[in-house]
Amino acid sequence: MPTITLDQAGFRGLGPDFYSEVTATPLPQPRLAAYNASLAAELGLPAHAGDWPDAAAMLAGNLPAADSAAMATVYSGHQFGVWAGQLGDGRALLLGEAGGQEVQLKGAGLTPYSRMGDGRAVLRSSIREYLCSEAMHGLGIPTTRALALVASPETVWRETPETAAVLTRVAPSFLRFGHFEHFFYRDQQHQLSQLVDYAVRRYFPHCSEAARPAQAMLEEVIRRTAALIADWQAVGFCHGVMNSDNMSLLGLTIDYGPFGFLDGFDTGHICNHSDHSGRYAYGAQPEIGLWNLHCLAQALLPLLDRDEAIAALKQYQPLFETELTHRFSRKLGLATQEDDDWALLVRLFDLMQASRSDWTLFWRQLSRFDSSPDALNPDVRDMVLDRDAFDGWAQDYKTRLASEASVDAARHTAMLATNPKYVLRNHLAEQAIRQAQAGDDSEIARLQQLLAQPFDEQPAFEAYAGLPPDWAKQLSVSCSS
Known part of the structure; x- marks a missing residue:
């Protein structure tokens, strides 16, 4: 029977100040709704799930999957800009490690950190996280991964009664900014030092030789966070709840709750129905990334030089701008960078914003842009309301392409490998959810297959690349999961 090893030199070795040992709450009538065969092999x-007869029971938490007790870790954090105090894994259990990755069950029942919750996850949000974490992996964006999804007829209550599920997710580490905040705000400097030493040794070994390893680690986290959020902006991904406890120390996309991909472009788009102020709107994500990094730096202050920490945080904006410029240069098919490129891009953003041009479809159509003098490029031109303004922009784009002797065929290939055809739009996830709630899990597998190759044409899935249907406008996602 497969087992998952608990590494005594890993998080468990930090001791009981950092976690509580917990036994999963059995899930009645578990059904293996999805299994990630390629990740399992890694x-x-x-x-193949068929080679693991007890997979559903084990990955629901009904049977021991590891050689020792599971753990729920403790952390704190800022939620919607307000200090929330102690939080912790309220429904997630760290089983151990497999293939060098931590394995965690999400929705496996009550822990000491569940607060007023029931320790469960619902099928709806579990399907969304399963699919989106794999979709982000397919897009080449750092993320936690999804190994399996177990469904159950057990009823759990959110706004309405729903059915329960347990998601098995994996990552090199589930450490969050909030783990460090927890010990700083409790004035437990010894534990804070322990946690930093562990993180540096395990995940940032190159920082161990620095005069202040915590400072070197902070600088690396700043770089990774800047790169991650640039990735999000480039594909039109909205996280929806960028609380400091939802920020990965390793620069991974973590905790898929009320996420969404842009349909019509709007920098003010809010994907989280619970975000009444728009704190986590698409256009605000870069600034919120920096805000959260300030939270992490504050938590690490006992181990930092204050001036060095401030100087490191000041590097975030230029790092982010460099990362973003690189990504959008690739999206535009530019092999070089010139001073006026950003102005050209901002003009395009303005045209798209005014037209609410579909983000994914627009960039995909632009990937086949014809740079010959008389070409009108109607497929992309017709996605903009102000045709005359687009024509002016297109002429300047042609001039810019000519400045580096861009060849259409080669550029088209490069852009099609950069601008995805398929993303996990809300209505696609919703269709999989509705079918699974009726007992048919086939759409989950179908979307997983599709989203593993988001840049490929995949003619059999052509309908999945179209504009969302009118009924999708009624969909909303919130922090309830």
Whole structure:
């Protein structure tokens, strides 16, 4: 029977100040709704669920999957800009490691950190996280991964009664900014030092030789966070709840709750129905990334030089701008960078914003832009309301392409490998949810297959690349999961 090893030199070795040992709450009538065969093989687990007879029971938490008790870790954090105090894994259990990755069950029942919750996850949000974490992986964006999804007829209550599920997710580490905040605000400097030493040793070994390893680690986290958020902006991904406890120390996309991909372009788009102020709107994500990094730096202050920490935080904006410029240069098919490129891009943003041009479709159409003098490029031109303004922009774009002797065929290939055809739009996830709620899990598998290759044409899935249907406008997602 497959087992997951608990590494005594890993998080468990930090001691009980950092976690509580917890036994999962059995999930009635577990059904394996999804299984990620390729990821399982990478982890050294059975590549096919059929080779793991007890997979559903084990990955629901009904049978022990590891050689020791599971753990729920403790952390704190700022939520919607307000200090929330102690939080912790309220429904997530760290089983151990497989293939060098931590394995966690989300929705496996009550923990000491559940507060007023029931320790469960619902099928709806579990399907969304399963699919989106794999979609982000397909897009090449750092993320936690999804190994399996177990469904159950057990009823749980949110705004309405729903059915429960347990998601098995994996990552090199689930450490969050909030883990460090917890010990700083409790004035537990010894534990804070322990946690930093562990993180540096395990995940940032190159920082161990620095005069202040915590400072070197902070600088690396700043770089990774800037790069991650540039990735999000480039594909039109909205996280929806960028609380400091939802920020990965390793620069991974983590905690898929009320996320969404842009349909019509709007920098003020809010994907989280619970975000009444728009704190986590698409256009605000870069600034919120910096805000959260300030939270992390504050938590690390006992181990930092204050002036060095401030100087490091000041590097975030130029780092982010460099990362973003690089990504949008690739999206535009530019092999070089010139001073006026950003102005050209901002003009395009303005045209798209005024027209609410579909983000994914627009960039995909632009990937086939014809730079010959008389070409009108109607497929992309017709996605903009102000045709005359687009024509002016297109002429300047042609001039810019000519300045580097861009060849259409080669540029088209490069841009099609950069601008995805398929993303996990809300209505696609909703269709999979509705079918799974009726007992049919086939759409989950279908979307997983599609989103693993988001840049490929995949003619059999052509309908999945179209504009969202009118009924999708009624969909909303919130922090309830």
